[in-house]
Amino acid sequence: MSDLSEKETNPPATEAAPPCPTVTQRDQWMVESQVFQIYHLFATIPPNAQTLMMELQRENHMQFLSKGLRHLSSAFSVLDSNRPWLCYWIFHSIALLGESVEDELEDNTIEFLSRCQDPDGGYAGGPGQMPHIATTYAAVNTLITLGSQKSLASINRDKLHGFLRRMKQSNGGFRMHDDGEIDIRACYTAISVASILNILDDELIQNVGDYILSCQTYEGGIGGEPGSEAHGGYTFCGLAAMILIGEANRLDLPRLIDWVVFRQGKECGFQGRTNKLVDGCYSFWQGGAVALLQRLYSIVDKQMEETSQIFTISTVSEDKESLDGTSSHATRHGTIESGSTDIKSIAYKFINEWRAQEPLFHSIALQQYILLCAQEQEGGLRDKPGKRRDHYHTCYCLSGLSLCQYSLSKHPDSPPLPKVVLGPYSNLLEPIHPLFNVVLERYREAHEFFTESHDH
Numbered sequence: 001m002s003d004l005s006e007k008e009t010n011p012p013a014t015e016a017a018p019p020c021p022t023v024t025q026r027d028q029w030m031v032e033s034q035v036f037q038i039y040h041l042f043a044t045i046p047p048n049a050q051t052l053m054m055e056l057q058r059e060n061h062m063q064f065l066s067k068g069l070r071h072l073s074s075a076f077s078v079l080d081s082n083r084p085w086l087c088y089w090i091f092h093s094i095a096l097l098g099e100s101v102e103d104e105l106e107d108n109t110i111e112f113l114s115r116c117q118d119p120d121g122g123y124a125g126g127p128g129q130m131p132h133i134a135t136t137y138a139a140v141n142t143l144i145t146l147g148s149q150k151s152l153a154s155i156n157r158d159k160l161h162g163f164l165r166r167m168k169q170s171n172g173g174f175r176m177h178d179d180g181e182i183d184i185r186a187c188y189t190a191i192s193v194a195s196i197l198n199i200l201d202d203e204l205i206q207n208v209g210d211y212i213l214s215c216q217t218y219e220g221g222i223g224g225e226p227g228s229e230a231h232g233g234y235t236f237c238g239l240a241a242m243i244l245i246g247e248a249n250r251l252d253l254p255r256l257i258d259w260v261v262f263r264q265g266k267e268c269g270f271q272g273r274t275n276k277l278v279d280g281c282y283s284f285w286q287g288g289a290v291a292l293l294q295r296l297y298s299i300v301d302k303q304m305e306e307t308s309q310i311f312t313i314s315t316v317s318e319d320k321e322s323l324d325g326t327s328s329h330a331t332r333h334g335t336i337e338s339g340s341t342d343i344k345s346i347a348y349k350f351i352n353e354w355r356a357q358e359p360l361f362h363s364i365a366l367q368q369y370i371l372l373c374a375q376e377q378e379g380g381l382r383d384k385p386g387k388r389r390d391h392y393h394t395c396y397c398l399s400g401l402s403l404c405q406y407s408l409s410k411h412p413d414s415p416p417l418p419k420v421v422l423g424p425y426s427n428l429l430e431p432i433h434p435l436f437n438v439v440l441e442r443y444r445e446a447h448e449f450f451t452e453s454h455d456h
């Protein structure tokens with residue numbers, strides 16, 4: 001063989017071998033290629049076919065959800081422990097679509113959830129099981145979504161308050177259930193339920209802010225417990241709970257904004273954490289965190305001002321230190337006022353708060369991911385192309401879509417301009433209260449019910 005052919009077939013030993021991709025890289029390339037194939041196909045079809053592809057398949061989604069409800073009432077065993085969650089995901093999705101179900105089905109659901117209600121307060125995953133804060137949140141949100149007087153009156157708020165007090169820990173966290181884990185989901189679900197039922201008090205909120213603050217990581221997002229990695233689901237929980245207790249100003253919000261906005265990827269959807277895959281459900285968890293941050297601009301501005309002051313002070317003091325050997329400290333949070341409003345009215349006032357008109361993320365791109373990649377044309381929504389539809393993803397993709405559609409509206413429920421809604425205007429969903437993820441109108445009815453005539 002000549003020198004030349006040897007070189008061609010056998011690379012010299014010194015040449016670096018091609019890097020072997022990690023599993024994460026391979027998965028990422030796979031998702032990117034599937035998503036971009038869809039976008040490419042979309043770009044090459046005629047405009048009328050594009051409109052069809054971007055249409056929210058309301059009827060098919062309703063069929064998928066109704067089938068889920070039928071399944072819910074028939075095919076479950078006594079060991080199932082997530083039926084209140086299925087109720088919430090399905091009824092909330094139906095409410096987002098502006099639809100309702102027959103009275104009998106509503107009555108059966110109220111009756112079923114009443115059987116899940118523990119005599120000592122809180123809701124279990126099924127009748128006779130142990131009460132759990134997360135299923136309590138799911139049950140309460142379902143009953144508020146159903147919305148009738150009977151539904152709202154079925155919640156034993158005194159006992160529920162007792163259950164939440166029992167779950168409360170001295171470090172500010174909550175347990176999920178007796179002897180259960182303490183984490184940020186428990187904080188959010190406890191505080192959310194207490195707030196929406198108007199039973200939030202000083203005892204319940206004591207030290208909660210300290211606990212949540214200890215979960216904000218170096219990245220800026222919030223982890224499930226102190227020392228854990230920042231994640232979109234926990235970030236939404238931590239931020240929403242901090243707002244509900246009037247202590248959002250204690251978080252490092254500029255850093256939180258930085259972290260969350262960079263979780264929207266080139267696939268147009270959000271990932272849950274750094275270097276992980278895009279997933280439709282984060283349209284709500286991350287998109288929801290952004291929707292909350294959009295209403296915290298006055299605090300963000302103050303924090304940014306403070307940071308620049310600290311920078312100036314520390315620069316000056318460093319100079320001074322180097323001159324005369326002394327040092328000074330400026331605390332970041334000390335000068336920011338803590339929430340002065342009555343905690344019972346925070347959630348109600350929050351929806352009317354002024355909000356930044358410039359969205360912090362690409363709302364049209366996210367709608368594109370939800371409609372083209374997460375939506376199944378036959379009904380139901382999913383994590384990503386190639387995954388199966390399910391009720392959890394249907395609920396959180398639709399919730400995220402609603403947030404996008406109203407992301408520029410001055411008032412929370414004023415109809416958005418057509419250019420803000422991707423696809424036909426008939427895609428428009430009902431607006432939600434972003435702190436609780438229940439349809440706004442149902443939230444308002446519940447608020448009235450639990451503040452006026454039926455005070456705790």
Ligand SMILES: CC(C)=CCC/C(C)=C/CC/C(C)=C/COP(=O)(O)OP(=O)(O)O
Pocket residue numbers: 134185188189231232233234237271272273276277279285
């Ligand atoms: C109100 C309530 C109960 C909120 C729950 C919030 C929530 C969705 C938390 C996420 C939990 C988590 C770490 C998932 C990671 O799963 P993964 O590793 O499969 O997904 P990933 O790769 O996207 O991180």
Ligand SMILES: [Zn+2]
Pocket residue numbers: 279280281282383393
């Ligand atoms: Zn998901």
